[in-house]
Amino acid sequence: MTAVFEPLLYAPGHDEAALQALSRSVAPHVFIDFEFSVPDDCKGAAVTTTIAALNSCDWRGKTVSVRVNGLEELSTFDEIGQLVAAGCPALRSILFPMAETAYDVAAIDRFLTVCERQAGIITPLKLEILIETPRALVEIDSIARASGRIDTLHFGAGDFASGMGIALKSAGTPHPEYGLWGAQGETFHPSDIWHYALMKMAVTARAFGLRAFDGPYAAIGDLSGYEQQCRRSRAMGFSGKWAITEDQVRAATHLA
Numbered sequence: 001m002t003a004v005f006e007p008l009l010y011a012p013g014h015d016e017a018a019l020q021a022l023s024r025s026v027a028p029h030v031f032i033d034f035e036f037s038v039p040d041d042c043k044g045a046a047v048t049t050t051i052a053a054l055n056s057c058d059w060r061g062k063t064v065s066v067r068v069n070g071l072e073e074l075s076t077f078d079e080i081g082q083l084v085a086a087g088c089p090a091l092r093s094i095l096f097p098m099a100e101t102a103y104d105v106a107a108i109d110r111f112l113t114v115c116e117r118q119a120g121i122i123t124p125l126k127l128e129i130l131i132e133t134p135r136a137l138v139e140i141d142s143i144a145r146a147s148g149r150i151d152t153l154h155f156g157a158g159d160f161a162s163g164m165g166i167a168l169k170s171a172g173t174p175h176p177e178y179g180l181w182g183a184q185g186e187t188f189h190p191s192d193i194w195h196y197a198l199m200k201m202a203v204t205a206r207a208f209g210l211r212a213f214d215g216p217y218a219a220i221g222d223l224s225g226y227e228q229q230c231r232r233s234r235a236m237g238f239s240g241k242w243a244i245t246e247d248q249v250r251a252a253t254h255l256a
Contacts, residue, residue, distance in 0.1 A: 005230065006240040007252035008213055012037040013046030013066070016053065023057035027249045029213075029240060031065040031095050031128075034079055043075050047082050054088035064090050065128055070098030077111055084115035084125070093126035095154070100135045102146035109147040124149060132156025132215075133163045137197055144208045152211040154242070155201055157194060158218070166193070170218035173225065202237045211239040220245050227251050 009027035011018040013034050022030050032053070038046045050066060068079045080094060096108050109127065116124055127149040131140060137160070144150060158171030198214065205212035214233040217226045230241050230252050243249045 005234040005238070005252065005255060007243040007249045008240055009243045009246075009249050010037075010067070012042075013050040014038050014042040016049055019050065019053035020057055023053070023059055023062075025246060025249060026253065027243060028061065029063045030059075031067050033067045034075075035067050035069050035097055043069070043079075047079055051082065051086045051088060054090045055086070057090075059090035062090075063092055065093040065095045065126075066091060067095035067097055067130070070096075071104055071107070072098065080108070080111060081115050084112065084121065085119050087119060087121060091125065093128050093149075093151070095128040095130060097130040097156070098132060098136075098159070099129050099143055100133055101139050102142040105129060105143055105146035105150070109149055112149070126151050128152040128154060130154045130156050131197075131201055132159040134160070135163075137200060140201060140204050144204050144210060150208075150210060152213060152239075153201055153205050154213045155194075155198060155215045157215045160197060171216055173217060173219050173222075198233065198236055198238075206237060212237070214238050214241040216242040216244055217248070218244065220248065223247060223251050227255065230255055 006029055007027050008029040008031065009022060009025050010031045010033050011022040013019070013032045019032060022032070032050050034043065034046045054064070066083060069076045083091065083094070094108070094112065096105065099105050105127065112125060127147055129143060129150055129152070131137060131143070131153055132155070136143065144153065161168050161171065202212050214229070217229050219225060226248050233241050234255065241252055243252055
């Protein structure tokens, strides 16, 4: 029996039209972004626009999270505080990027606890952790144990490649110089450059009862390549894969 494998679509938090479209998507899992896709001068607007969209759009049937900025940004704790204080019923979890150690995760967990206590919130928000640096992969076991809120791990291929000194035109795509060649010049397993990181993450997630999502495939015009990556991730035990477009959502939803 084939395991359930589902897409996760995202949209920038400062773009009201994009958030409305996100709420109407068929994707069962979505996140609103405050980080990579939001320009620095729009960070504040992203928070207010997102809170308005969480309270006004219909998010029924979706797992909704917000990706805040990492600890290197001064805005991160303010973003979390405003989200918790707003008490948006649709918001299920905080997606925390660039986590490198258990201490990073513990800091966010503790701050969430304080904010929820101040806001009188009884049901705590979940935490989803983005593994996207070499240090994070080395520390992944302790990261997974760092908070009882954690229920999902995500792999960020773009920043991980950067941290490894790997040059790629599009995040999450195969590396053209990594593969095994047959007698006729055919290539086998061209995506294996990601295999160790993905399998380590998938095993860790399974060991601690967590979901695991593979990250984005930035070559959005290459649906065939995206589908291949989805099948590989599904075969490795992942719960799903990020989608950048509705075409990718459909591709991941209708895998054979």
